[in-house]
Amino acid sequence: MSVNPNVVVVGGGFFGCSIALMLKQRGLQPLVVEAEDELLMRASRVNQARVHGGYHYPRSLMTAYRSRHNYQRFRSVYKEAIVDTFTKVYGVGRRFSKVTANQFEVFMKRIGAPLKPAPEGITKLFDSNLTEAVWIAEECAFDCSLLRERCQRDLDQAGIPVRLSTRVVSAAKCDDGSALVRLSDGSEWPVKIVINATYSGLNLLTSGSGLDTIPLKQELAEMALVELPPSLAGLSVTMMCGPFFSFMPYPSRGLTTLSHVRYTPHLQWLERPGEKVTDPYSRFHSLKKESHFTYMVSDASRFIPELRKAQYRDSIWEVKTLLPQTEVDDGRPILFRRDPGFPSIIHVMGGKIDNIFDVEDELDNILQSS
């Protein structure tokens, strides 16, 4: 390592890697520390692969608007990882939906998200007793393997060192306000700034460092990987907005994820200030992974009978981390804050992948004020 790092970025997911690049571009010397043996192995790999275009958030104006705003930018910055060779369909359920078809249309117009009524070849796939309306939307997917290659290449080109298979155990406050970061290999790094970009592990670092817990909701999530029948090939459907389902291409495996609001979460818990933090990764490993695919497909095929012919291939599992306030409107704001008890630590969590551009704005604000 030719230059001593002055920032440790904890977590080599998409956010940690991207933030390390931003820091380097702003003249700092980051070191990325990642617990897994490769970059982007956790939530940045195991997710629904949707580049959000705003359609998913008809109850949160800010999240929908920011998604729309970031959508084209994400597509163009990460174009080698973009997959758009499918037709994106959104439907609104007649019963139990939190929005009506009319509200959905008005909302999408407001945020500038294009919607076209679906042609008959598509609407006839849906049970019209359960489905109020169906549209074609403008939304794409990303290939997480290509995104990982891109992050790795960018870090290499920028000369940013990465420690894999290494955990950050704690950060201790020094007299001058800087941080002494302790790694699982026993080494210690005195740095000016620590970026905690560990997603579901955020509170492992706060508790290891004797800091207050950040309120978070953790969810052990399953997405089934299926092969669609020929009648649904090239389609991706998301039913809004309630206890419904979605299927999206999962490009890195050449399959389709099937997820369901009711059956994707297997276990949920809250991390709250003043309470002991349980290790989400241990919970993840100890969970008996019995698939909910049959429940997902039985419910979803009431809306799209052809889905019954989907072939189950596998499931992917991950801890999904949410800010507790998202319970109200299902929004996905970013968490970006200096630790109140230790301002050299900045906690960052993006509820979705395109939020990275919002993080960049916040980072500039905080660096300017330092």
Ligand SMILES: Cc1cc2nc3c(=O)[nH]c(=O)nc-3n(C[C@H](O)[C@H](O)[C@H](O)COP(=O)(O)OP(=O)(O)OC[C@H]3O[C@@H](n4cnc5c(N)ncnc54)[C@H](O)[C@@H]3O)c2cc1C
């Ligand atoms: C089931 C599911 C579906 C999703 N669907 C979508 C979607 O369709 N579209 C979308 O935009 N977003 C989606 N998301 C959200 C998206 O995946 C996340 O916003 C994003 O991946 C977060 O990136 P990250 O880098 O913060 O987290 P991660 O990729 O999890 O990276 C955090 C890294 O920190 C490492 N780490 C943790 N603790 C330590 C430590 N102490 N020391 C060193 N390293 C540590 C971990 O190993 C991990 O690699 C989904 C998430 C889940 C779980």
